[in-house]
Amino acid sequence: MATLNSLLRQLFDLLLSPFAGLPSVVPVTAISVVVGVAMLWVYKKTSNQQKIEDVKQQIFASVFEIRLFNDNLPAIFRAQGDIFRRIPRYLSLSFVPLAWMLLPMVLLIAQLQFHYGYQGLQPGQPVLLKATLKPGASLPQDAAGALDVALSAPEGLKVEAGPVWVPALREVSWRLAAERPGSYQLTLKAGSESLTKTAVSSEKNLRRSPIRVGGALLDQLLYPAEDPIPTTSPFAEVKLDYPEAEVNLLGWHTHWLIAFFVLSLVAAFALKGWMGVEL
Amino acid sequence: MAGAPGKPRGRSRLALAAVLVAALAAALGCHGKKAQQPKVIVIGLDGLDFTLTGQLMAEGKLPNLSKIAQRGFFQALGTAVPPQSPVAWSNFITGMDAGGHGIYDFIHRDAKTMVPYLSTSRVDETTRFFRIGKYQFPLNGGKTRLLRQGTPFWEVLAQHGIDTAVVRMPANFPPSGKADKEISGMGTPDLLGTPGTFQFYTTELFKYYGKEITGGEVHEVVVENDQVQDKIYGPTNPYLAPIEGQKPERLAEPFTVYLDPHRDAVKLVLADQERLLEKGEWSDWLTIDFKLAPTQHLTGIARFYLKQVRPELELYVTPINLDPLAPAQPISHPEDFAAELAERTGRYYTKEMPEDTKALNAGIFTPEEFLHQAELATEPQIVQLQQMLDDYRQGLLFFYFGDTDQVAHMMWRAMDPAHPAYNAAQDGPFAEVIPKLYQKFDRVLGYVLEHAPPDALVLVMSDHGFAPFRRAVNLNSWLRDNGYLATLDPTRRATSGFFDNFNWAKTKAYALGLNGLYINLAGREKDGIVPASEREALMKELSAKLLALTDTKNGERAITKVYPREEVYQDRGHLEIGPDLVVGFARTWRTSNESALAGLAAEVFSDNTAAWSGDHCMDHETVPGVLFGTRKLARPAASLKDLAASILVELGVQEPFPPRAPSAP
Numbered sequence: 001m002a003t004l005n006s007l008l009r010q011l012f013d014l015l016l017s018p019f020a021g022l023p024s025v026v027p028v029t030a031i032s033v034v035v036g037v038a039m040l041w042v043y044k045k046t047s048n049q050q051k052i053e054d055v056k057q058q059i060f061a062s063v064f065e066i067r068l069f070n071d072n073l074p075a076i077f078r079a080q081g082d083i084f085r086r087i088p089r090y091l092s093l094s095f096v097p098l099a100w101m102l103l104p105m106v107l108l109i110a111q112l113q114f115h116y117g118y119q120g121l122q123p124g125q126p127v128l129l130k131a132t133l134k135p136g137a138s139l140p141q142d143a144a145g146a147l148d149v150a151l152s153a154p155e156g157l158k159v160e161a162g163p164v165w166v167p168a169l170r171e172v173s174w175r176l177a178a179e180r181p182g183s184y185q186l187t188l189k190a191g192s193e194s195l196t197k198t199a200v201s202s203e204k205n206l207r208r209s210p211i212r213v214g215g216a217l218l219d220q221l222l223y224p225a226e227d228p229i230p231t232t233s234p235f236a237e238v239k240l241d242y243p244e245a246e247v248n249l250l251g252w253h254t255h256w257l258i259a260f261f262v263l264s265l266v267a268a269f270a271l272k273g274w275m276g277v278e279l
Numbered sequence: 280m281a282g283a284p285g286k287p288r289g290r291s292r293l294a295l296a297a298v299l300v301a302a303l304a305a306a307l308g309c310h311g312k313k314a315q316q317p318k319v320i321v322i323g324l325d326g327l328d329f330t331l332t333g334q335l336m337a338e339g340k341l342p343n344l345s346k347i348a349q350r351g352f353f354q355a356l357g358t359a360v361p362p363q364s365p366v367a368w369s370n371f372i373t374g375m376d377a378g379g380h381g382i383y384d385f386i387h388r389d390a391k392t393m394v395p396y397l398s399t400s401r402v403d404e405t406t407r408f409f410r411i412g413k414y415q416f417p418l419n420g421g422k423t424r425l426l427r428q429g430t431p432f433w434e435v436l437a438q439h440g441i442d443t444a445v446v447r448m449p450a451n452f453p454p455s456g457k458a459d460k461e462i463s464g465m466g467t468p469d470l471l472g473t474p475g476t477f478q479f480y481t482t483e484l485f486k487y488y489g490k491e492i493t494g495g496e497v498h499e500v501v502v503e504n505d506q507v508q509d510k511i512y513g514p515t516n517p518y519l520a521p522i523e524g525q526k527p528e529r530l531a532e533p534f535t536v537y538l539d540p541h542r543d544a545v546k547l548v549l550a551d552q553e554r555l556l557e558k559g560e561w562s563d564w565l566t567i568d569f570k571l572a573p574t575q576h577l578t579g580i581a582r583f584y585l586k587q588v589r590p591e592l593e594l595y596v597t598p599i600n601l602d603p604l605a606p607a608q609p610i611s612h613p614e615d616f617a618a619e620l621a622e623r624t625g626r627y628y629t630k631e632m633p634e635d636t637k638a639l640n641a642g643i644f645t646p647e648e649f650l651h652q653a654e655l656a657t658e659p660q661i662v663q664l665q666q667m668l669d670d671y672r673q674g675l676l677f678f679y680f681g682d683t684d685q686v687a688h689m690m691w692r693a694m695d696p697a698h699p700a701y702n703a704a705q706d707g708p709f710a711e712v713i714p715k716l717y718q719k720f721d722r723v724l725g726y727v728l729e730h731a732p733p734d735a736l737v738l739v740m741s742d743h744g745f746a747p748f749r750r751a752v753n754l755n756s757w758l759r760d761n762g763y764l765a766t767l768d769p770t771r772r773a774t775s776g777f778f779d780n781f782n783w784a785k786t787k788a789y790a791l792g793l794n795g796l797y798i799n800l801a802g803r804e805k806d807g808i809v810p811a812s813e814r815e816a817l818m819k820e821l822s823a824k825l826l827a828l829t830d831t832k833n834g835e836r837a838i839t840k841v842y843p844r845e846e847v848y849q850d851r852g853h854l855e856i857g858p859d860l861v862v863g864f865a866r867t868w869r870t871s872n873e874s875a876l877a878g879l880a881a882e883v884f885s886d887n888t889a890a891w892s893g894d895h896c897m898d899h900e901t902v903p904g905v906l907f908g909t910r911k912l913a914r915p916a917a918s919l920k921d922l923a924a925s926i927l928v929e930l931g932v933q934e935p936f937p938p939r940a941p942s943a944p
Contacts (some may be wrong), residue, residue: 161555164544166537175555
C-alpha cells in the first residue's frame with residue numbers, strides 16, 4: 001500500500017501541478033467534469049444498460065398509472081407497491097458499477113483531500129504539532145531523567161514552544177510558526193529514533209499532510225500524503241494542525257468534496273445523453 | 280390637464296429620469312456625499328496631561344507633537360465638570376455640558392428605586408417571557424440603549440454630506456449609527472455585561488480568600504494526574520427560567536489544562552481548540568461558545584495567560600470580550616464594520632478600556648505583566664489606525680486611544696516619590712513608564728503626520744489631564760460624621776457600598792460616584808426627607824463645610840470647589856439626573872472607592888495605597904487636557920465643549936453647534 005501511495009502521490013503531484021497557482025475552484029471543477037465523464041463510462045461498461053432501462057420504464061409506468069387512475073384507490077396502491085418493489089431492483093443494478101468505482105474513488109478522494117482540503121500554514125500564525133505515542137511505548141529519558149525528545153525545524157519555520165508532554169494523552173507537542181512561505185521538513189527525534197514530517201506554508205494548492213500515520217492498511221488508505229511512520233518509531237502518529245480550506249464556488253464557500261460531488265453529478269447528468277448512458 | 284398631454288408627459292419623463300438617477304445614486308451608496316471635502320483627522324489620547332506633555336516637549340522627547348505645535352498650535356483644553364472621561368467625551372461629542380447630555384459620572388442612581396446604574400448605557404429589562412419546560416424565551420426587552428443625549432457632531436457632518444469614521448469614541452455604546460463607520464469604545468461591556476471581569480485560576484488555596492477583588496473572579500482549582508479541569512463562567516442564562524430559592528445558573532464552558540510533569544508548560548484544551556503555553560506566555564484569542572438553549576449560543580472571545588505553573592498553577596483569563604467577527608451586541612455601524620476590522624487586523628479587545636487595571640490592583644498582575652497586557656491590547660489598535668489612514672480620503676476620521684489614561688492611573692506613583700505607597704525599590708524602575716508611553720504615542724502621531732494627506736488638519740486632543748492621587752476622601756463618612764447621613768447600625772462603620780446600612784429616614788445627603796453629592800430630597804428620592812424648600816440652604820451649608828474640610832494628615836484643604844448643579848451647568852434638558860453638588864477635590868485628593876459606590880469607611884481620610892495611583896476626578900481646573908493642531912483653527916476652542924463646533928467649521932459646516940441652542944439657566 002505504501003508503494004502504491006508513493007506512486008499515486010507522484011502521479012497526482014504531477015497532474016495537479018499546472019493548477020497549483022490557480023484558485024482551487026478551477027482544478028476542482030476540471031477534475032469533477034473529468035470524473036463525471038469517467039463515472040459515466042464505467043457505469044456504461046459495467047452495468048446492464050438494457051435491464052436498467054427496463055426497470056426505469058416500469059417505474060415510470062407505475063407513476064403514470066397513479067396519475068391516470070387518481071380516482072381509483074386500489075389501482076394507486078397497486079402502482080405504489082410496484083414502484084417500491086422495483087426500486088431495490090433498480091438499486092441492485094447500480095451496485096455493480098458502484099463497486100467498480102468505489103476503490104478508485106477512495107484513492108482519488110484521499111489524494112485530492114490533501115491538495116484541496118487544507119490551507120497552507122500562514123506565516124506568523126501559530127500551529128500545533130502533536131506526536132502520539134504507540135500503546136506501550138515510552139519516551140526515552142536522558143541521564144538526568146529529562147525527556148530525550150526534540151524537534152528541529154529548518155530555517156523559515158520556528159519552534160515557538162515545547163515540547164509539552166501530556167502523559168494522560170500520551171502526546172508530546174510543539175507550537176510552530178512559519179516565518180516565510182516554503183515547503184519544510186521537520187525532524188522529530190526521540191532518543192536514537194528520528195522521524196520526519198512535512199510542513200507547507202504556501203498559498204498554492206500543494207499537497208499538505210496534516211497527519212503522518214503508521215503502516216496499517218486503513219491508515220494508509222485514508223492518509224496517503226506521506227510515507228508511513230517506520231515500525232521502529234515509538235510514535236503512532238504525528239499531526240500538524242493545518243487550517244481547513246474552502247472552495248469558493250460562485251460565492252458559495254464550501255468544502256471541496258461537496259463541490260466535487262455536486263459538480264461531478266451535474267457533469268454526469270449533463271453528459272449522459274451525449275454518451276448514451278442510462279443512469 | 281388631460282387636454283395638454285404633451286408637456287406633462289415630457290415633465291413626467293424628466294421626473295422619472297430624476298427618480299431613476301436618485302435611486303441609482305442611492306443604490307451606489309452616494310447618499311448625497313460631497314465630492315470634494317475638507318480633511319480633518321482627530322486623534323484622541325485619553326488623559327494626556329497638559330503639564331507633563333509640555334515638560335516632555337521641552338526636553339525634546341516628543342518631536343512629533345513639537346512639530347505639530349510649531350506648524351500650528353498647542354494649548355490646554357478645558358475639561359468637563361466633573362473631569363471624568365464619560366462626561367468629558369460627551370461634552371466633546373455633543374457640544375453641551377452634562378446638563379444637556381445627561382452624563383454626570385460613571386455611575387448614576389435611579390432616584391425612585393435608589394438602584395445605581397452605569398451612566399452611559401442601559402439594557403431594557405425583559406418583562407414578558409414564553410416558557411417551555413425549564414426554558415423561557417424573551418418576548419420583549421433586551422435592547423441596549425445609549426443614554427447620552429444630544430446630537431453627536433458627526434451626525435451634523437453626515438447631514439452635510441461629509442464622510443465620517445469614528446473609532447472607539449467613548450460614551451458611544453451602542454454606536455449612534457449616525458457616522459459612516461463607527462465602533463464603540465469606553466462603555467462597551469464584556470460578555471458578562473460588566474466593564475470587564477477577568478477570571479483567575481489558581482491552585483494556591485485561600486491566597487485570595489476574603490480579599491475584596493473588584494473586576495475579577497478567583498477560582499481555586501486542584502491538580503489531579505497533572506490535569507486541571509474547570510470552567511470559564513459567562514453570564515446567567517437568560518433562557519433558563521428562574522427557580523425560586525435558587526441562584527440563577529451561570530453559563531459555563533469546561534476547559535482542561537494538562538501540565539507537563541517536567542517543564543513549566545501546559546496544554547490548554549477548550550472545546551475543539553488546543554493551545555500550548557509556556558510559563559509567562561499569552562494565548563491568542565480563543566472562542567468561548569456558551570450553549571443557551573437548543574439552537575441558541577452566546578459567543579465571546581478571551582485570551583489566556585499562563586502566569587505560573589509551579590509551585591502553584593496560576594492561569595489568568597481576560598474578560599470575555601464580544602467577538603468582533605460575530606458580536607453578541609451591536610458594537611459597530613454598519614454592523615459588519617467590527618468584523619471588517621478584525622479580518623484585516625486580527626481579533627481585538629472590544630470591551631471598553633482593555634488594559635486590565637483591576638488585575639494589577641488585585642495583585643494578580645505584576646506591573647510588568649500589566650504593562651505587557653496593556654501593550655497587547657493597544658498594538659491591534661495601532662494597526663487599525665494605520666489601516667484607517669490607508670483608507671482615509673477626506674472628511675472626518677476620529678481615532679481614540681485609552682492606553683495613556685489607563686497606564687497613567689496605574690503607574691503614576693512611579694513618578695511621585697511623595698505618594699504614600701511609593702517604594703523606591705519597587706516603583707523606581709517604572710519611573711519612565713509614562714514618559715515612554717507618551718513617546719510611543721508621539722511615534723504613532725509621527726506615522727499619522729507621514730500618512731495623512733498633506734492638506735489634512737490633524738488634531739490631537741485629550742479629555743483631561745492627570746494628577747497624583749495620594750489621599751482618599753470618603754464623602755459618605757464625612758456626611759455621617761457631620762450628622763447629614765444616618766446609619767441603621769452605628770457600630771458598622773465600614774460598608775462596601777450600594778447604600779448598605781444607610782438609614783434613609785434620617786439621612787439628608789449622600790454621595791455616589793466620583794464627584795457627586797445628592798440631597799435626599801422629599802418627593803424625588805425614594806425615601807427622601809429634605810423638603811424642596813430647604814434644599815438650597817442645605818446645599819449652601821454643605822458647600823461651606825466641604826470647602827473648609829482639611830485633611831487630618833497634613834491640615835491641607837482637600838476640596839477646592841463645590842458646584843451647585845444649577846450654577847455650573849449652562850445646558851438644560853437633563854439637569855434632574857445629576858447630583859445636586861459636584862465636588863471638586865484639590866490636586867492629590869479624590870473620592871475613595873467605597874464612597875464612590877455609596878459605601879462607608881471608619882475614617883473620612885485614608886492613604887491611597889492601591890496601584891491606582893494617578894487620577895483626574897478632581898477640581899476640573901487642576902487637570903486640563905491638551906489640544907494640538909497642525910494649523911490654527913478658524914474657530915478656536917478653549918474647552919471640550921467648543922471643539923466639535925470648531926471641527927465642523929474646519930469641515931465646511933458653518934451652522935451653530937449644538938444644533939438646538941441650550942436654553943439659559
